[in-house]
Amino acid sequence: MAKLPxxxxxxxxxxxPPMTPWMETPVEFKxxxxxxxxxxxxxxxxxxxxxxxxxVKDDDWQLPENWQEIIMEGLRDRLDKYRSLRLxxxxxxxxxxxxxxxxxxxxxxxxxxxxxxxxxxxxxVYRNDFTTAGKIxxxxxxxxxxxxxxxxxxxYYFFQCTECRRCSVFCPYGxxxxxxxxxxxxxxxLLGLNIDWIMGPASACYNKGNHLGLEPHTFKSSIExxxxxxxxxxxxxxxxxxxxxxxxxxxxxxxxxVFADPGTxxxxxxxxxxxxxxxxxxxxxxxxxxxxxxxxxxxxxxxKLNYKIYAEAKRLGVKYIIGGECGHMWRLLNQYMDTWxxxxxxxxxxxxPITGTRFENTKSxxxxxxxxxxxxxxxxxxxNLDPSRNDHLNVTFHDSCNTSRGMGILEEPRYIINKVxxxxxxxxENTIRxxxxxxxxxxxxxxxxNMEMRMKAGLPRANxxxxxxDQHNVNMLANICAIDRAALTALMTYWVPDVTVAGVHELLxxxxxxxxxxxxITDLRGEPLxxxxxx
Amino acid sequence: xxxxxxxxxxYELDEDGFLVDPEEWNMDIAKYFAEVEEIEMTEAHWEVVxxxxxYFKQFNIAPMIKILVKEIGKKMGPDKGNTKYLYQxxxxxPAKQACxxxxxxxxxxxx
Numbered sequence: 001m002a003k004l005p006x007x008x009x010x011x012x013x014x015x016x017p018p019m020t021p022w023m024e025t026p027v028e029f030k031x032x033x034x035x036x037x038x039x040x041x042x043x044x045x046x047x048x049x050x051x052x053x054x055x056v057k058d059d060d061w062q063l064p065e066n067w068q069e070i071i072m073e074g075l076r077d078r079l080d081k082y083r084s085l086r087l088x089x090x091x092x093x094x095x096x097x098x099x100x101x102x103x104x105x106x107x108x109x110x111x112x113x114x115x116x117x118x119x120x121x122x123x124x125v126y127r128n129d130f131t132t133a134g135k136i137x138x139x140x141x142x143x144x145x146x147x148x149x150x151x152x153x154x155x156y157y158f159f160q161c162t163e164c165r166r167c168s169v170f171c172p173y174g175x176x177x178x179x180x181x182x183x184x185x186x187x188x189x190l191l192g193l194n195i196d197w198i199m200g201p202a203s204a205c206y207n208k209g210n211h212l213g214l215e216p217h218t219f220k221s222s223i224e225x226x227x228x229x230x231x232x233x234x235x236x237x238x239x240x241x242x243x244x245x246x247x248x249x250x251x252x253x254x255x256x257x258v259f260a261d262p263g264t265x266x267x268x269x270x271x272x273x274x275x276x277x278x279x280x281x282x283x284x285x286x287x288x289x290x291x292x293x294x295x296x297x298x299x300x301x302x303x304k305l306n307y308k309i310y311a312e313a314k315r316l317g318v319k320y321i322i323g324g325e326c327g328h329m330w331r332l333l334n335q336y337m338d339t340w341x342x343x344x345x346x347x348x349x350x351x352x353p354i355t356g357t358r359f360e361n362t363k364s365x366x367x368x369x370x371x372x373x374x375x376x377x378x379x380x381x382x383x384n385l386d387p388s389r390n391d392h393l394n395v396t397f398h399d400s401c402n403t404s405r406g407m408g409i410l411e412e413p414r415y416i417i418n419k420v421x422x423x424x425x426x427x428x429e430n431t432i433r434x435x436x437x438x439x440x441x442x443x444x445x446x447x448x449x450n451m452e453m454r455m456k457a458g459l460p461r462a463n464x465x466x467x468x469x470d471q472h473n474v475n476m477l478a479n480i481c482a483i484d485r486a487a488l489t490a491l492m493t494y495w496v497p498d499v500t501v502a503g504v505h506e507l508l509x510x511x512x513x514x515x516x517x518x519x520x521i522t523d524l525r526g527e528p529l530x531x532x533x534x535x
Numbered sequence: 536x537x538x539x540x541x542x543x544x545x546y547e548l549d550e551d552g553f554l555v556d557p558e559e560w561n562m563d564i565a566k567y568f569a570e571v572e573e574i575e576m577t578e579a580h581w582e583v584v585x586x587x588x589x590y591f592k593q594f595n596i597a598p599m600i601k602i603l604v605k606e607i608g609k610k611m612g613p614d615k616g617n618t619k620y621l622y623q624x625x626x627x628x629p630a631k632q633a634c635x636x637x638x639x640x641x642x643x644x645x646x
Contacts, residue, residue: 001551036550036551055550200644211644212642214594218594221594225602254644254645256645256646259599259646260642260646261601291645
């Protein structure tokens with residue numbers, strides 16, 4: 001694996017563009033800045049085209065002979081199907097408002113990471129084959145032919161965009177570059193050109209129920225492991241149910257919460273909360289994934305993986321679904337699920353059994369976000385909270401790209417944090433809420449072989465965290481996304497080592513005073529609570 | 536993707552140098568990986584590898600790091616039940632080095 005440069009070196013970003021025009025500047029596949037090729041097994045697992053052994057480092061990517069034809073046909077289909085794509089191809093005036101808004105551009109200084117130029121990689125081919133001006137004037141009209149080098153350039157830069165949509169906030173035309181990346185990746189997938197960090201999880205999810213490939217007994221045993229820890233910490237026996245027919249609520253969260261620290265502590269927070277409420281809910285070992293790496297592959301793949309959430313809700317006969325702390329899961333639920341796999345007319349509009357609040361905003365999907373659910377509980381005074389248990393933490397909040405820009409969850413997590421912690425500080429205004437900076441590893445790019453690029457792309461986010469650490473001694477970066485919990489941990493270790501990362505429901509779990517609990521002497525991580533002594 | 540030959544048998548490795556088919560694992564290939572990772576295997580090292588193998592047989596995935604920590608604590612004594620101890624054995628990280636030697640695939644997703 002490529003050696004990761006030191007932060008002092010990576011922090012020096014050169015913004016001087018290359019001397020050559022962009023069409024004549026070749027791509028350098030530098031180890032550490034791209035992900036490994038999708039394995040044959042992963043491609044075959046989701047029935048993707050051109051499943052074969054290949055490597056990015058090889059000259060020959062083992063493409064079918066008529067690959068150009070496949071791409072052109074694919075592009076034509078999508079131009080017909082999505083009017084947004086044709087619009088985005090046609091209307092950009094190259095004003096440059098997006099240019100310096102992308103975390104990849106800020107972190108690399110590479111002009112092809114300006115959203116306008118990333119889109120231009122595809123747009124130039126569109127012009128060449130689908131517009132009159134391009135057909136006649138060629139290069140003078142900004143058109144170019146699709147060659148193998150162009151294809152490889154697409155691959156490098158479409159897997160160097162996290163589909164975070166920060167650029168689209170600043171575009172005067174509202175061009176959504178994430179959608180261009182999405183289509184770019186779809187086209188590449190027609191040739192079997194995915195990365196394994198996406199294809200592996202997507203295939204595992206299709207075949208085993210979740211990205212990590214946790215089989216039912218493994219999934220259950222992981223949660224039981226947390227229950228043992230919770231028994232030690234709180235003295236309380238928690239007994240959740242799995243695959244239980246007739247439960248009122250199905251709970252779905254990303255499988256990272258059930259496997260990887262610090263998401264596991266967030267998961268412990270959910271378990272404590274639901275137990276304390278006496279909620280009539282069930283986990284599922286079939287719909288055991290909230291996230292959807294199919295979305296980073298193609299809409300078809302995403303639809304296939306998303307299907308099982310409703311299928312399981314129907315099979316179990318629940319009334320509605322609560323979803324955990326995940327990023328892109330919510331963009332899909334909020335913007336696509338109803339069209340793909342709805343209508344969910346066999347479910348009811350979610351009503352909190354504790355407060356009676358009817359979540360009208362979820363009436364099409366019947367799926368409520370746990371931050372909304374919990375904020376509502378606190379608002380109605382239904383939880384007994386002791387924020388002093390989080391007194392050792394100075395907290396800031398990272399808005400996940402998908403929950404903030406994709407569905408507008410801005411206030412609820414902040415409301416919860418302010419009720420469970422006493423010391424909360426915001427990062428600078430242009431780095432939060434709708435203008436939040438991406439973790440740098442989203443949309444399936446959180447592979448370890450890609451670490452140099454992840455650290456570059458995460459630089460703007462890390463820089464804002466460093467600011468609040470220096471100003472307010474912030475030592476905890478809270479968030480509501482499983483990729484964030486994994487990616488920001490690596491990012492902080494690299495750029496701001498004294499800041500740790502937690503899900504909001506971990507902080508809630510620490511502060512939650514449970515009926516019949518023993519005196520808490522540690523937090524959920526087993527660390528001693530400051531100022532508390534064992535009796 | 537590459538192939539290597541160890542003690543007369545050919546094995547396929549992925550791009551991170553991990554064994555592609557965990558079923559092919561044996562002591563020869565384990566010792567080969569240990570050499571590549573520059574780890575001198577002691578009884579304590581094998582204890583970790585053996586636990587990983589057993590867990591994988593039962594659950595088809597590498598264990599969570601905290602399960603590994605707890606189990607090693609149980610087996611080797613409470614002073615060994617921490618990540619620091621595991622990093623002493625496997626300086627580049629137990630997930631990377633111990634799993635590689637044990638022939639386990641790397642978990643992928645939001646991790």
